[in-house]
Amino acid sequence: MRSVSGVVIELSAVIVALSDDAPTILLVPSEDVGAQGLPFGPFDPVGDRTLEEGLRRGVVQQAGLTLGYAEQLYTFGDRFRDPQERSGGPRPVSVGYLALARQGDDAPSPRESWTDWYRFLPWEDWRGGTPGLIDSVIVPRLEAWCAAATSKAEQQRRRDRTHLTFALGDATWDNERVLERYELLYEAQLVAESARDQGKPLLGVATGTPLAKDHRRILATAMGRLRAKIKYRPVIFELMPPAFTLLQLQRAAEALAGGRLHKQNFRRLVAHEGLVEPTGQISVQTGGRPAELFRFRRGVVLERPAPGVRLPVKRGGKSS
């Protein structure tokens, strides 16, 4: 095996916390003009025993934050994922991580900011119904992109992909296909990064706020993974305070999943799975009848094969 030089391994993190009903991510200033980026740092093959250890060290250094839960997401190595590579920089390969933090665990220093993750992927938030952006901008421009294909076969492939990921026709919206949607918008030149990465000017309106390098792609990967994971592992409790009401838990699940849930069924499922146990205390800040406070029941992980919050999606209905 010949040794290859000119590679640099970066470790980047999507650090998620919940602030009221918004899932937020930690961002830092970036070298890219006019864009923020994810916190990241170099992997040190001499000092770091594992990749994850390097990530934790780097995040402490860059953001002054000590991480709790962290899991590896994906390794991003496409050429020119960092536009700087064009001007002769080394080939950066980035190992992306998803990390969860409780809001207020550490106060971020002024250089960092927690930002609603739907600012970058606004089409992913269906809590208030279909996002207007989809009907007004995304669908028309995707249709144009489909029609612009050179061959009939390619046209059909584009249509299938568009319908599948954006739930046109009779397909249903799959909240886990976050990355597929971002990649489609990237190919169809609907996000600012497509033009930027090719060094071309942007045509038309871009959707969502761009991030540095390929960080929006990493965010999309993280969102998809987290949405999948809350269904079979109790990771949502890493984001909750030690005690919470069932409605708070529901709002958290809705914030991550990007859709509304059926309240009575949600509480039935949560209770039935034994995910939580009552603390005996009562919350009075509800604005209505006081609610019982619950805590995560650690024992579930030993009882159920795949403990997570089930998501009884609400379709037509009126009750809240």
Place this chain on the structure above:
Amino acid sequence: MRSVSGVVIELSAVIVALSDDAPTILLVPSEDVGAQGLPFGPFDPVGDRTLEEGLRRGVVQQAGLTLGYAEQLYTFGDRFRDPQERSGGPRPVSVGYLALARQGDDAPSPRESWTDWYRFLPWEDWRGGTPGLIDSVIVPRLEAWCAAATSKAEQQRRRDRTHLTFALGDATWDNERVLERYELLYEAQLVAESARDQGKPLLGVATGTPLAKDHRRILATAMGRLRAKIKYRPVIFELMPPAFTLLQLQRAAEALAGGRLHKQNFRRLVAHEGLVEPTGQISVQTGGRPAELFRFRRGVVLERPAPGVRLPVKRGGKSS
């Protein structure tokens, strides 16, 4: 950001194919004495546009095989994952991939061999009931390992982990926790790699056949991922011939999942989900009533949100 040298990126692949009722993986000779290894090659930051492209190029070079389906699994970077690192080698970071091939698509050259993957993780195959190895070797030695913990708290943690992953007590066997089981056995010194990686002699019997470096860990990751994936993506058809009987499909699912399925319910689920369509032809090589031949129905991916083979596990029952 300071540039760090002394890192080498490797791309390794778990290439799975089905041979009769055995899932097999492609292995190549390894520098490690007495062990085979996964095919791998270096990532070339100059020539390879993407990591996956590098993988495909490397696999063609090393194994003469052209890959169909491939997905990234995980990036392995623990120190001393390659024992050679101790003697001053560079720090190897390996991006692991899962790839699927149809048996017979390419004839392997004599240096490679397709080998039953349960040879390396024999405790994962429950098709013939609980593997004898678990009761005879694994459970007794894991119990000794639990008892050997220094503190009561650590003892309890080890017991919980053992019960959860190996389904002792009232826990149920979760066929996706392949990696967790391997890592437990590694920590408990039940696999040859634990001693080898510490440069110590092996105490007692080792379970399963070892592989080079951390390749058994990569295999465990691949097996867990594939077992999860067949349930929500139609990847199993990448391993099947173009036309097959429902029993052949069931045997394939059982081989991957490592357990028996309920025949009547399996066919009901497969038919109900619209995963397959009849070809109109009949297979005569059944040894009984001839079976209808089916093919994968590509349309499903556009209709169902998560099309995959459901696995109606068989518990007590007698009917085959």
Place this chain on the structure above:
DNA sequence: GCTTAATATACTCAAAATTAGCATAAGTTC
């Protein structure tokens, strides 16, 4: 040609889970 064995496939029936509510309880605001 008949029995036995294998496999394929159709159909059933009870239990469990899900969906989509209604109804009532217990507070706050004006």
Place this chain on the structure above:
DNA sequence: GAACTTATGCTAATTTTGAGTATATTAAGC
């Protein structure tokens, strides 16, 4: 006290699952 919130209990219709039984169609042995 009326109107409005939110919490929580309960239910009826439907769908899905689990675990079969029953029957069909072939091959092999005698």
